[in-house]
Structure formats: C-alpha cells, structure tokens
Amino acid sequence: MTDIQVRPVTEATIEAIARRVLWLSTAMIDHANKHRPNPGGVKVGGHQASSASIVSIMTELWLEQLSADDRVSVKPHASPVLHALNYLLGSLDREALTTLRSFGGLQSYPSRSKDPDPVDYSTGSVGIGATAPIWGAIARRYVADHGSSPGTGRQYSLVGDAELDEGAVWEAIGERTVSELGEVVWIIDFNRQSLDRVVPDTNTSRLQAMFAAAGWQVIEAKYGRTLTSLFERKGGESLRNRIDTMPNAEYQRLLRSPAEEVVDRLLAGGQASNRDDLAAFLDRTLTELTAAELLAALRDLGGHDINTLRDSFATIDDHRPTALFAYTLKGWGLASEGHPQNHSALISETQLAELRERCNIGDDPFPSFRDADPTAPRLAGPDEDGCAAACAAAARRLRRHEAVASPGFAPPLDLGWSPTGIATTQAALGRTLMDLSRRAPEIASSIVTVSPDVSSSTNLGGWVNKVGVWSPSARHDWFSDDPETILHWREHSAGQHLELGIAEVNLVGALGELGATWSRWGHPLIPIGVLYDPFIARALEPWTFGVYAGGQSILVGTPSGVTLSAEGGAHQSIITPSIGLEQPGVLSYEPAFAIDLEWMLLECIRRIGSPSGTASYLRLSTRPIDQALAALPSDSDQRELRRRLVIAGAYPLRRAVARAERHVNIAVVGAVTPEALEAAERLDALGISCDVLCITNPGLVFDAVQARGGVQPDAASSTGNTAEGEWMLRTVFGVDDQSPLVTVLDGHPHTLAFLSGIHRTRGVHLGVRSFGQSGDLESVYAHHGIDASAITRAALSLT
Incomplete structure (x- = not known):
C-alpha cells in the first residue's frame, strides 16, 4: 500500500492553501457565468456550494496524503476544486481557468479524455464515478497478476452523500471481491444536502452499518478540534448530545441564524432532561466566548478541520476497503453556507468581494503562489513563499511517469475455420x-x-x-x-x-x-x-x-x-x-x-x-x-473479399442468377437471415428476381452514406474508414440500383430505414415494434411480421 509519511507542512499553511482553492474554484464559476461573453443567453451553471464543501478534504489530500501511484475520482460538482489544485501545483495553465464549461475548455465535470489537466476518473453520472475506483483497483490488481508493474497506490472516491442513494453504489459495495480491496478508500462529503433541500433525517449509523456489514472499515470525522474541545469541558456532553440528536435542517438553520439567537435556538429543542445541563454549560461557556465565537465553533466540522482529517487518514487500514464519513457544510466559507437552496446558486458580486477580502486576493482573480499577486495583502500566518514551497513539494511528489503508448493488438484476420452444420x-x-x-x-x-x-x-x-x-x-x-x-x-x-x-x-x-x-x-x-x-x-x-x-x-x-x-x-x-x-x-x-x-x-x-x-x-x-446458408466461398481470394465486406458493414449473401424485369433487394440483419433467403426463393418462383444483402454493421453503412453526401463523421467518435465505406456501398448496393428495398431485422425497423436513401428507392421496413410473448419461433416471427411470408408480401407490395 501507499507509504504515506507526515510531511513538515503546518496546519496554517494547508488552511491558507485551502482558502486560495476556495477562492479560485468560486471565482472560475463566477467568471463563467458573469464575465465571459454569452451571446446566446443560455445558463452556464456551476456549483460553488458543492465545490466549497470539499475544499478542505481535497487540499489535505493533494498537499499531504496522495502519492504518484494513487488515483482519485472527484465528485462531479467539485471539478473546479480539482482544476484549482492542478493550477496551484503547476499542471494547468492560468488561461484555462477562464474556460470552465466553454467549448473546448474545462469540462462541466471531471473528464479524463477531454480536460487538459490530470484527471484520473471521468465522473458526472451519479454513482458511476463513485464506484469507478473499485473497478480501477480490480484492473490494477489483474494487470499486476498478469505480468505488469502498475504500482500499489490507493484508489480514492470523493463521494457526495446524496450519491449513496444510487443503487449502483450498493451493488458495487456488495460485490464479494470488493471486501478484499484494501486500497479502496471512499471519502463521503457528508454535507447532508441534496439538490433541492437539507435532507431531513440522514441515518448515518445505518449507512455506516451497511458499509461495515460489507467488510469495510468505517471512520467518522464528525467534529473539528475546536468543537471537540467544547465537548470536553465540564457539561460539554450536553452540547454534543443536543447537536447529535438535532435534525439536519434545524442544525443548518441554527448556523445561519444571528449570533444573538444561538443560545435560544439551542435551548428551544432537544430532550427536556438535557436542557438544564445545556443551559448551565452555555452560561459558563459564554463567560469566556462571545455568542459569535460560539456560533463559529458550532461550524467546526471534521471535514473542514485539517488535523481531524490528518488523524482520520492515519487510521486507514490497508487490508480492507475504507469509508471515511467526513462531516461538512455545503457552501463552506461562502455566504450561501448551509442554505437549503444553495446547490447551484451563485453568490452575489458583493458577497464575492467579501470573500476576496477574507481570502487575501488582490486585483488578479486567479493568483497562484508561484507568481504571487503584488497587489494582494500578505497572508496572515504562512506567507506566499511557504505556500508556494508546499505546492511545489506536492507537485514533485505527485509527478507521474507517462505510460508507454500501446501499439494495440494484431490478431489474425482469419482463423481458417469453415463452420458446418x-x-x-x-x-x-x-x-x-x-x-x-x-x-x-x-x-x-x-x-x-x-x-x-x-x-x-x-x-x-x-x-x-x-x-x-x-x-x-x-x-x-x-x-x-x-x-x-x-x-x-x-x-x-x-x-x-x-x-x-x-x-x-x-x-x-x-x-x-x-x-x-x-x-x-x-x-x-x-x-x-x-x-x-x-x-x-x-x-x-x-x-x-x-x-x-x-x-x-x-x-x-x-x-x-x-x-x-x-x-x-x-x-x-x-x-x-x-x-x-x-x-x-x-x-x-x-x-x-x-x-x-x-x-x-x-x-x-x-x-x-x-x-x-x-x-x-x-x-x-x-x-x-444451417451454416451452409452462408454460402462461404471456397476460393481464398473470394473468402477474403467476403471477410472485408463483413467488417466494412455489409455483403451480398445472394445474387439473382438473372435480373428479371421486376427485381427487389432484401436487406437483412442477423437471426432472421433464413427468412430473408426463403422469401427470396418464393419471389423467384413468382418471377421476381431478388438479391439478399446481409447487413453486419448498420452504423458503418450509415457513416458511408453520410460520407458520400459530404457529411464526415466526428473524428473523435468515428469507427469507419471513408474509402472502405464507399467501396462497400458500391460493391453491395451497386452504383445506381433503383430496385425497391425491403429491410428486416429482429429489432426496431428504423435501424435500417435509411438504406432506402442510398439510391432514393421505395422501401418497406420490417421489424419489431410491440412487446412479444412466449411461443415457438414460427409463431412469434409471424406475429411480429418478420417471417418469410411477411417479407414476401412486403416485396410484392413494392413490385
């Protein structure tokens, strides 16, 4: 497992860097929505609050915990935090911060294939990015067991607590092999909010018990050291009991209340047996702290306390997967902190200016520590140089060797087998x-x-x-x-x-x-x-x-x-x-x-x-x-021609011996090919000549038709070859064959409907458009109109 050593970075330095990350992630969303030209007026969006809740966790991870062999899946809405960290560590250019959610710029969610900076896992769909490191761990172990040296790093998932509602999460956690993957670490950003509201009652103990039952280690980073120190005072257990039993919405409403209301709100609810002890405790506490300081202490959750996070990481057992529940506030450090509708809300210009001042930001909206903004006030505590040194050290530690480009595989084109029977x-x-x-x-x-x-x-x-x-x-x-x-x-x-x-x-x-x-x-x-x-x-x-x-x-x-x-x-x-x-x-x-x-x-x-x-x-x-229906050529050159056409998307399975005055083409896919061949024989007996064209890849045929019309497929997603596609079209469909066309497959008929457009011919398209039922094949095909009789009738209607 990863050998993580305590490095000489002070808590104050990490906190200063976290404030810079908070500012950068908030500012790039603000820039995308309010400063970048948007002539179309379509909402750009972004998630300042969802990013803010995980800033402390990600800063501690990147600055102290991660090694070059580790991989991290970042919750989708925290992509600005990932980009901010990559920027501070020197792996993302400053100009990129102005391109969030723009065409060709930083993607809405972390993208391994499209973002310009290091992204270990693409995320975006709820639950899928969360579980990806589990499969990444299995893939790494499999590769190691089969002759490679992929390293031994941890596989982290940074998971929003609302993602635990996703069934795919529990399918993955329940998989038997997963309990053996000690390198898997999930950090649950437990901010107790979903998109629409504060979740009224999140049963943390039940969720933790579900992880534990699947063989996971469960760690809880619930409170920071300031709040914990209050609990340790005489009578402090009454405060802890009040907070522990407080509904989520009440807790977050408490945090958003004026300082002068905090005592009344604490005493207004909870168990009557606890109220007198709590009142006495608050009376003693308020002789040393102001109400504002007490309210600030109530915000001190484990997911924002660097030392609490350090302690939590130090207890990870690398012999089994780990779930770390890190309690956080959605919108931490922002004016929208803890508000039930802050999910995609943007803070105002006034609120942004206040954040700028708190984070010691000057005129440059995107300052790094490598080129400190001379207009910015010097950091209180750790200076710019200390933060720059910490970022540089982290960057060196996380630098990876690029994987050697793989040439892929060169399998035989043909195994020489001629199926029979x-x-x-x-x-x-x-x-x-x-x-x-x-x-x-x-x-x-x-x-x-x-x-x-x-x-x-x-x-x-x-x-x-x-x-x-x-x-x-x-x-x-x-x-x-x-x-x-x-x-x-x-x-x-x-x-x-x-x-x-x-x-x-x-x-x-x-x-x-x-x-x-x-x-x-x-x-x-x-x-x-x-x-x-x-x-x-x-x-x-x-x-x-x-x-x-x-x-x-x-x-x-x-x-x-x-x-x-x-x-x-x-x-x-x-x-x-x-x-x-x-x-x-x-x-x-x-x-x-x-x-x-x-x-x-x-x-x-x-x-x-x-x-x-x-x-x-x-x-x-x-x-x-019956494999004899394939009419596989015995000549090696003709066999190779058939193979090339199969791969290109279509091949002529049956050609009419002589083209009659009335001629029809039947294009067929897969399992219903015998019905198409039988229909062709029936049509021949009626004096209608027929070609049967076997479609092996409708997508490649469509791409070839599009290319003929001058529409080139997107190079990033194309799977065909333009020249090969044109050759296939000419070989299979002819140069200007005006014969009517019947298409048939065991699937929706629209799949092949475009084939009539190759030569602008009349067509009938057969397939399945209703729910089926049990039965013998002959009855089922007849019911759906994809049997030989239905194909024959369709051809007769065209000729």
Whole structure:
C-alpha cells in the first residue's frame, strides 16, 4: 500500500492553501457565468456550494496524503476544486481557468479524455464515478497478476452523500471481491444536502452499518478540534448530545441564524432532561466566548478541520476497503453556507468581494503562489513563499511517469475455420475464443472475460475451464473431483475470467476500467463482457460513461430480440440495434453466421488497446442456423473479399442468377437471415428476381452514406474508414440500383430505414415494434411480421 509519511507542512499553511482553492474554484464559476461573453443567453451553471464543501478534504489530500501511484475520482460538482489544485501545483495553465464549461475548455465535470489537466476518473453520472475506483483497483490488481508493474497506490472516491442513494453504489459495495480491496478508500462529503433541500433525517449509523456489514472499515470525522474541545469541558456532553440528536435542517438553520439567537435556538429543542445541563454549560461557556465565537465553533466540522482529517487518514487500514464519513457544510466559507437552496446558486458580486477580502486576493482573480499577486495583502500566518514551497513539494511528489503508448493488438484476420452444420452465433463466441487460444496464444493471453453469473448460459464454459477464474486470492474448488461437474470453477490470481454476480452495472463498470489499462499503465487488455442482450439498456449509462472515459472493451449481448421467444416479452431487446447504430465511439456488429462472428471478433480485438482504439458491441443469437446458408466461398481470394465486406458493414449473401424485369433487394440483419433467403426463393418462383444483402454493421453503412453526401463523421467518435465505406456501398448496393428495398431485422425497423436513401428507392421496413410473448419461433416471427411470408408480401407490395 501507499507509504504515506507526515510531511513538515503546518496546519496554517494547508488552511491558507485551502482558502486560495476556495477562492479560485468560486471565482472560475463566477467568471463563467458573469464575465465571459454569452451571446446566446443560455445558463452556464456551476456549483460553488458543492465545490466549497470539499475544499478542505481535497487540499489535505493533494498537499499531504496522495502519492504518484494513487488515483482519485472527484465528485462531479467539485471539478473546479480539482482544476484549482492542478493550477496551484503547476499542471494547468492560468488561461484555462477562464474556460470552465466553454467549448473546448474545462469540462462541466471531471473528464479524463477531454480536460487538459490530470484527471484520473471521468465522473458526472451519479454513482458511476463513485464506484469507478473499485473497478480501477480490480484492473490494477489483474494487470499486476498478469505480468505488469502498475504500482500499489490507493484508489480514492470523493463521494457526495446524496450519491449513496444510487443503487449502483450498493451493488458495487456488495460485490464479494470488493471486501478484499484494501486500497479502496471512499471519502463521503457528508454535507447532508441534496439538490433541492437539507435532507431531513440522514441515518448515518445505518449507512455506516451497511458499509461495515460489507467488510469495510468505517471512520467518522464528525467534529473539528475546536468543537471537540467544547465537548470536553465540564457539561460539554450536553452540547454534543443536543447537536447529535438535532435534525439536519434545524442544525443548518441554527448556523445561519444571528449570533444573538444561538443560545435560544439551542435551548428551544432537544430532550427536556438535557436542557438544564445545556443551559448551565452555555452560561459558563459564554463567560469566556462571545455568542459569535460560539456560533463559529458550532461550524467546526471534521471535514473542514485539517488535523481531524490528518488523524482520520492515519487510521486507514490497508487490508480492507475504507469509508471515511467526513462531516461538512455545503457552501463552506461562502455566504450561501448551509442554505437549503444553495446547490447551484451563485453568490452575489458583493458577497464575492467579501470573500476576496477574507481570502487575501488582490486585483488578479486567479493568483497562484508561484507568481504571487503584488497587489494582494500578505497572508496572515504562512506567507506566499511557504505556500508556494508546499505546492511545489506536492507537485514533485505527485509527478507521474507517462505510460508507454500501446501499439494495440494484431490478431489474425482469419482463423481458417469453415463452420458446418447447425450452429448459433452465441456458441460461435466460445468456439472462437478457444480457437484463438490455439492459433494465437499471445493474443488470447490478454483476453479477460467478464460475466454477471451467465458464463455457462452464454457458452463461455469451455473458455472458463481452460483459463480459470481470476480472484485476488486462490480459493479451493470443492467440486474439482465431481465427475458430473461440467463447468470447473478454479479461482486463482492467474485466471482470465471475472464473475461479478448478477449486476450488469458492475460488469460494464469493470469493463470500462479493464479497457483503460492500456492508457493508465501501458498494459493493454482485451476485456470481453457477456450479458443478456435485453439488459444492455439496464447497463447503458455506465457503459456509455466508460466509453466516454476512454475504456476500450467488447460488450457481447446474447440472446437477443424476440428470437429468444421462449423467454417471453419481458426479455426481448427491440432497441439494442439502435444503440449499436447510434452509440458514439462504439463499433457494433450483428452476425448472421458463425464465420461472421469470428471475423467480427478479431476485428474488434484489433480495434482495442491504443489511442485510436474503440469499444465494440456484438449482438448475438441463440437461434440455430444451417451454416451452409452462408454460402462461404471456397476460393481464398473470394473468402477474403467476403471477410472485408463483413467488417466494412455489409455483403451480398445472394445474387439473382438473372435480373428479371421486376427485381427487389432484401436487406437483412442477423437471426432472421433464413427468412430473408426463403422469401427470396418464393419471389423467384413468382418471377421476381431478388438479391439478399446481409447487413453486419448498420452504423458503418450509415457513416458511408453520410460520407458520400459530404457529411464526415466526428473524428473523435468515428469507427469507419471513408474509402472502405464507399467501396462497400458500391460493391453491395451497386452504383445506381433503383430496385425497391425491403429491410428486416429482429429489432426496431428504423435501424435500417435509411438504406432506402442510398439510391432514393421505395422501401418497406420490417421489424419489431410491440412487446412479444412466449411461443415457438414460427409463431412469434409471424406475429411480429418478420417471417418469410411477411417479407414476401412486403416485396410484392413494392413490385
């Protein structure tokens, strides 16, 4: 674990730096909203109060606690604090502070891929950034167990207390492996406010008990030393009892009251048995303190007291994860401190001027300690030079070696397998992984599969048996000698499969971090996550966030559509083809045949683990299909041509022997390909010639159509090649084919509706638009209008 040593930085110096951080974070939000030109008048926004509450915690972390190997996930609304610290430590230019939430500038929330300064984890969606360091810890340990040296730093999460309402948080905390991750430290910014209000009753003991029950160490930094010293006076326990039992809203109303009301408010509530003792204590105390000093002492919470924070960090046990509850005030140090509606409120110019004076800021709104503003008054206590020295020392300590750029992977283009018989694309996944381990073991050794308790039902059994299950510590397999056991669960640190329980959000969170090891430590992995395709929507937000943050992985959804008819309407996935089409930075394929899946998977692997890499999504099926329908060419050149077209997005599966006067094209995706081929045969018998075009990646076809029209995809999210796309369009759809078009897939029909625009032809688009039900495949396809008869009728209506 991290070797943290006490450094000779005084409490006064840390507090002075914290005041500067408070000013900078507040000022950059103020500048974005009030001083930067905004001709459109759209609200810029920002969160001065949410930033202020965590200033002391983050300043202490960066100035004294962190090492270069540590990683920190910063709560979304505190991004200005992160930028202020990076500025003071010399890793962000001054000009950037004026660009918060502007185009090309500092992002609204911490972004690992878009911000110009060091950001360890992208955050923004509630709960996702909080849990990311858990998956980061697992990824680091996995990399270390598989031949790399990623260091041994802590993984910190700076979590807003309202984030603990998010279900994804507790899914992650409850994961069995997490209790072994001693490097994970969560610091809960416990300000007891949500967006709209002061939370009336936050049951801290219940939350802490939930962490403890999951095997976490729980530390509480509730009160600062000034307030604690009052509790230690004679009768002080009556004050502590009053505050401990006071509703959150009453406490914060007390803090916002005039000093002369503080005694009356303290005595107005609470338990009658405590009131006389409290009154006597306050009488004695007010002979030494003024009412204003008493009120100031009541604000002295642990999350703002440097020594309390130091003591708390010193007690962290690195053998289990830690949850540190640091009590804070939302809006600490601002005029909006503790107000129930301060979440996104901006302080006024007058209030900003008062803050400027308290923080010793001169004319320059963005002073660092490296080039102290000569117009600013000298700091009381530690001077500018002392603060500059402390920041410089922290910067040296936190300087990291850049990870060596990874060249990615170079898997074979073709494993040489020619599938025969009846097979499913889902089963082909397991078969391809096994073939890859034999044909390209150096590539297979970098594969890590992840599953939410569906390994056997998604055909990964053979792979899991071969490579074993990764675990931080080895576990005995009690069924290793059971002859009836087919799936062997051998858990050890060299395993290549992770099982994360029935929690899709955990799965895609782990995928995102496993897919970022190429950039964190220069050790690329090939993460392949398998889950039921209907549950992609459940995991969509964290998956999207992982892709946004640069996570490169392969997500496999299977089984899919209404083709899983036996499982009924509740388990269908109508919209997932659209997700594949529209998701930025994702290469999405849906194979019709086993050989298609092999080529697609190899291409997805090739796209992983480098700065130009992408994530991928494969939509598979459990429908058994006769592989002879693939009409796979035996000639090696023709086979390579087919492979290139499969990867480019579409290929001609069936061409009419002779084009009749009446001709129709059928474009089909995935599992319903046999129905399209059957419809083509029926149309032939009716004197209507027919081509069947197999669409493997609607997104790449769409990009190619757009490029033909002069609309280039965003380079940052494009997954296609313009020249290859134009070649594919000409090869598959012809130069000026005016034949009408029927499109069909087991998904929403709009996914392929754009194909009619390639040559501005008439079209009918078939797919699934209603909830399904259990039944045999023939009945279900007929019900949704995607069977051979429906395709034939659609073609006849066009011809």
